[in-house]
Amino acid sequence: MTHREQKTVVIVGGGQAGLSVSYYLCRKGIDHVVLERFGKFHSWRVNRWDSFCLVTPNWQCRLPDFPYKGNDPDGFMVKDEITDYLDAFAETFNPPIIEDCSVTRITKRPGGGYLVDSSKGNFTTDQVVIATGGYDNPIVPPYTDQLDPSIVQVHSVDYRRPEQMPEGATLVVGTGQSGVQLMEDMHLQGRKVHLAVGPAPRSPRKYRGRDATDWLYEMGHYHITIDQHPNPEHALTKTNHYMTGRDGGHEIDLRKFALEGVSLYGSVAGMEGQRIRFLPDLGTNLDDADDSYIGIRQAIDAYIEKNNIDAPAEPAFEKFWHPAQEITEIDCEVEGITSILWAIGFRPDYDWIDVDVFDPRGRPVYDRGICREDGFYFVGLGWLNTWGSGRFLGIDEDARYLAEAIEAYIKSGLLVAS
Numbered sequence: 001m002t003h004r005e006q007k008t009v010v011i012v013g014g015g016q017a018g019l020s021v022s023y024y025l026c027r028k029g030i031d032h033v034v035l036e037r038f039g040k041f042h043s044w045r046v047n048r049w050d051s052f053c054l055v056t057p058n059w060q061c062r063l064p065d066f067p068y069k070g071n072d073p074d075g076f077m078v079k080d081e082i083t084d085y086l087d088a089f090a091e092t093f094n095p096p097i098i099e100d101c102s103v104t105r106i107t108k109r110p111g112g113g114y115l116v117d118s119s120k121g122n123f124t125t126d127q128v129v130i131a132t133g134g135y136d137n138p139i140v141p142p143y144t145d146q147l148d149p150s151i152v153q154v155h156s157v158d159y160r161r162p163e164q165m166p167e168g169a170t171l172v173v174g175t176g177q178s179g180v181q182l183m184e185d186m187h188l189q190g191r192k193v194h195l196a197v198g199p200a201p202r203s204p205r206k207y208r209g210r211d212a213t214d215w216l217y218e219m220g221h222y223h224i225t226i227d228q229h230p231n232p233e234h235a236l237t238k239t240n241h242y243m244t245g246r247d248g249g250h251e252i253d254l255r256k257f258a259l260e261g262v263s264l265y266g267s268v269a270g271m272e273g274q275r276i277r278f279l280p281d282l283g284t285n286l287d288d289a290d291d292s293y294i295g296i297r298q299a300i301d302a303y304i305e306k307n308n309i310d311a312p313a314e315p316a317f318e319k320f321w322h323p324a325q326e327i328t329e330i331d332c333e334v335e336g337i338t339s340i341l342w343a344i345g346f347r348p349d350y351d352w353i354d355v356d357v358f359d360p361r362g363r364p365v366y367d368r369g370i371c372r373e374d375g376f377y378f379v380g381l382g383w384l385n386t387w388g389s390g391r392f393l394g395i396d397e398d399a400r401y402l403a404e405a406i407e408a409y410i411k412s413g414l415l416v417a418s
């Protein structure tokens, strides 16, 4: 029979979410181990491009008992500063982590608890926390293999810098936060960029004297829980608002980039050989993004007015570029496009979890991270409880809550004898 080490709790994933839970378990003296496929904070250290910086302001970095204490709370840390911050957090409590350890299977243990198989040994455990993030499998559409193989295809997770892309123009697909930042990264380097604009909303950055996120925080936006949200399904599935923290932070108006020479199209509909087809939705997608931008401005205006706050006025928003026509097909050879940069998101991978905690669509089912199977939890996912649950802002609260649930379960005496 395979030897199995017994742990009271196994945490899978050594990112900010897993290590935040570990922090509270250490404080409570609860026996546990963190199993991490690569190295701790791998996603921040490895899966980000060179010019990466936070989109959320530094003050939102609130890891457990370790809030950002630098001298630029309203700024946006760059990649190395982020990993320094994370490493300094981990040094405060020396987590019991096993690195280069991939969890390959989790099953229920006959009689209670769980069996955890990993590349560095197997465990039995009473409780399991899944903290693997939501970014396992980069999404690419099925028709990518019909594209002429001479056109290089790269996913945002593998993008590092403009020089990595072949000479010639690049088509960036997707206008979530990553897509617009990669587009800007290449554009600022003087590269010719084509951009397939999707339905993502956008946000103002600085508005009426403060960062829009400061206003939204003060307005209680980030305290709304998924249970209180007027449209929870929409909250769970919608793309994030785009803007950037680059160079001190600024908003991204794609119309401005069009004026500067970036070629805009609607969503990609298909690809074959050298030809790429687009939906005729560029005008609608730009308008919708602007509507969300204007909606946020209006909500801030209303808050300022209601509370009689002295805040500087802003000029009215203007749409200073409109597509002359909807282009629905281009030829890469004619446009000089030699590469495609996919930035249309990720899917989590839970194939290795053989426990009944998923809905028919494969999404984990929980209440604030606590699953219907005793002692099984998720943490670190967007809207697990609030907007900040999948980000730096909300992870402390969620980790503390789960650590208390884990402790309560131990004290309840419902655990089976190991």
Ligand SMILES: Cc1cc2nc3c(=O)[nH]c(=O)nc-3n(C[C@H](O)[C@H](O)[C@H](O)COP(=O)(O)OP(=O)(O)OC[C@H]3O[C@@H](n4cnc5c(N)ncnc54)[C@H](O)[C@@H]3O)c2cc1C
Binding pocket: 012, 013, 014, 015, 016, 017, 018, 035, 036, 037, 038, 039, 040, 041, 042, 043, 044, 053, 054, 055, 056, 060, 101, 102, 103, 104, 131, 132, 133, 134, 135, 178, 352, 379, 380, 381, 390, 391, 392, 393
């Ligand atoms: C491009 C990008 C930009 C972002 N910008 C911001 C921002 O500006 N502000 C903000 O607050 N948030 C931002 N986020 C969101 C969020 O803060 C990060 O995604 C963060 O890394 C999430 O932390 P996590 O611990 O939940 O997941 P991760 O950091 O992804 O950690 C999960 C860990 O689990 C490990 N793992 C996975 N499967 C297994 C397995 N089977 N066995 C063992 N280990 C496993 C992985 O190797 C990984 O290290 C951004 C996310 C992305 C993708």
